[in-house]
Amino acid sequence: MRIEKNVGERRGREYSDSKKNRRRQRMVNPVQKLYDTCKEVFANCGPAVVPSAEKIERLKAVLDTMGEADVGLRPNMPYFKSSSYDRPPKITYLHLHECEKFSIGIFCLPPSAVIPLHDHPGMTVFSKLLFGDMHIKSYDWVDNVPAEPTPTANPLDYGLGDSTGLRLAKVKMNTEFRAPCKTSILYPADGGNMHCFTARTACAVLDVLGPPYCDPEGRHCQYYNDFPLANISVPDEQKGEYAWLKEREKPEDLTVVGALYKGPKMVK
Template structure:
C-alpha cells in the first residue's frame, strides 16, 4: 500500500508540473491596437503642446505602427466606407474613433477613391500617420517665416471677400509624393516634418492617425484649413529664392472649413481596447 501511494503521489505531482509548464507556455495574445494604446499612454503622459518627443519614444510608437495593417483594426477594403459613389459631390470620408484623452488620440480615416482631406495644420502636435492599405498622395508644408525679412511683414495682403484682410504665410514644401501600402509610418512634428498636410486618395485607402496632444479648441489647438498658392504668384521685396527652387516654396492662406469636406463618424469594430 505504501509503495502504491508513493507512486500515485508521484504521478499527481508530475501531472501538476505538466499543467504548470503548459500554462507558462500559453502566451496571452495582445492586439496591436492594445499595444499602441499602452505605448501612447506612456510616451505622451508628460508631453506638453509643442514639445517634441524623444527619439526613443518616437521609435517606440513607430515600431508598432509600422507593423499594422487593416486586419489589425478589423477593416477590409470591401467595406462600404471605401466604396465610390455616383454623387457629384466629393466622396464622404469616414472616421473611426478608437480612443481620445487629454494627451493623445487614436483614430482611422477611411477614404474612398478620390476623397480628399484638404490642407490643414496640427498646432503644437506630433502626428503619426500609418497607411494601412491602398495608395494615397500626400502634400505637406512647414512654415518658412525665417526666410522673410522682418521689414516686410504685411506684404501681399489678401482680401477674403468679407472686409477682412488676411496675409498669406510663407511655407516650404516638405512632401509631395504618392505612398502605397505597405509603407513606413509618416511623422510630423510641431514645427517640422510637414505640419500642414493634405491627403488625396488615389485608391480606396485607410489611414491610422495618432495625435499627441489632440485638437482642443479651448487650448488653442483647432484645425485650420489653407489654400496654397505657388511661390511665383506673389513677390516680396527682399525675399530672394533661386529660380530652380521656386517649386519648393508656396504661400498658404487661411480658409474656412471647406463645404465640400464631409467626414462622418462611425463605430470602431476592431479588436477591443482595454483602458488602463
Template sequence: MGIERNVSKPKGKVYGESKKNRRKQRKTTVVQKLYETCKEVFADCGPGVVPSPDKVERLKVVLDSMTEVDVGLRPDMTFFKATTGGEIPRITYLHLYDCEKFSIGIFCLPPTGVIPLHNHPGMTVFSKLLFGTMHIKSYDWVGNGPDAMALNADPLEEHPSGVRLAKVKVDSEFTAPCNTSILYPADGGNMHCFKARTPCAVLDVLGPPYCDPEGRHCQYYMDFPFTKFSVVNSIIPVPEEGRAGYAWLEERDRPKDVTVVGEVYSGPKIAEK
C-alpha cells in the first residue's frame, strides 16, 4: 500500500524507504524502550522530586516485563559463577547509561554475593530482579508520621551511641519473575541490602543518580536489633510484639570485604535521542 500512495516516486526508492523503516522498527529493543521511558519519566524531576504516580507506573510496567534475555545475560556467564576456596564473592556492575537525570545499570551477583546496607539520598529507585533468588532487607528512617508519634520519637534524634531509629520496610526473599521494587527518597525502603541465594541479576534505575559534588553519595550502615540499645531521651520502649519491626542503624565506612568491579555491558545498545 505504501507504493500505491507514492506512485509519483520511483518504486525502488519507495521500496527502500519502506524496508528501512521496517528494519528500524524491528531494532527497537526493550532496553531502548526503557531508556526512552526514563527520559520522559524523569524529565521534570531532580533530587527529592518523585515522578507522578502515573509516570512511576509507566516505568514499572516496562521493567516488570524485562528478563535477562533483554539485556543479553545468561545465568551461566562468568559473572555469576560461585567462588571457591573461601573467596569473597565478587559483584559485577554493568553500566548501561547515565545523565544528570537518571542512570541505568545491572548488578550481577554470584551465589552468596552481598550488596551491603546502603542509602539512596534524594532518589527514586526502581530495582528489577531479572533472574535468580535473593533476600532483600530495607529500612526507612522513623519520620514525622504515625511511626514517630507511636514511639514519641524525634526523627532527627540520635541515640548517644550514634545510632538512629529505623523501621523495617521489607525483609523477604524474592525469586524472579517478580514485580519491580520501588523506593522513594523518604519511604519505600530507602536503605536496603541484597543477599544472593542463587546467581542473580538486578537492573537498577536511579533518578537522579549518585553525585558526590551535589551531596548524593552512597552511605553504608550497620543494623542492630532494637533491643541492642537502651531507650533514652524521648524515645520510649516499643511493645515486645513490635520490636522486630524496628532497628538501630549506624553509619559506617564502605565495607572492605565487598568487591564491586565494572565490566563492559555487551547487551542491546541504547541510542541516545
C-alpha cells in the first residue's frame, strides 16, 4: 500500500507540475517565444551555415502566427505616417535584440516607402509582414552567364557609368503580399538573397537575421541597381526573369531612423 500511495503522490505532483508548465507556456508572450526559438534554431549556426529544415520550420511556425498586436504596434502610430516633406518617406527601425548568432527587429514603413535592393551575405533571413500590403522583389545570382552583359539601355541612363561590374541575377520573387500571410525565407545562396521592399500601404515587417550584419566579419549591407538585359540565351518569354545587377552606394534618399521598441519584453 505504501508503494501505491507513493505512486499516487508522485502522479499527483506530476499532474500539478504539468498543469503549471502548460499555464507557464500559455503565459509566455509571442516575442519571448520568438526569442527562445531563435536561440535554439541558431545555436550551432554561423556565417553561411543554414539551420536544419526542422529548425527552419519551427521558427517559421512561430513567425507565421505573429501580428502587429503581438509586438505592441498599431497602424495609426506615427511610425506609419509620412510628412508632406518626406520624399521618399523615412523608415523606422525598432531594435529588439542582437547577438553574434541572430538579430530581431521591425521595420515600420509608411505608404510608398522603399527599402532598396540589398543583399544578406552569409545569412538566413526570415521576414514576416505583420500588417499592411507590400511588394517584394528578390533575386539570386546566376553563376553561369550564357552571354556578354549588354544592357538594353545606355548604362548612363541608370547612373552606372558603364557596364563594368554587372552581374546576372534571376528573379526569385516578384509578388504582392497582404497580411496576414506566411513568412518569407531567404538563404545565403538562394531563396532571393537580394531583395527590395515597397510599401503599398502602411506596413510593418518583422525581420530575423542569422547571423546579423557585421562589418568586421565582412557581412555588410550592399545595395544594387537593377536594370533589363538584352543579350542572353533564353526564350523571349523568360527575358523578364533576369536582370543585370550592379553594386551602388547606399541611396542618399534612404532614411532609416531608430526608435525605442515599447512592445512586450523578452527575458534574455
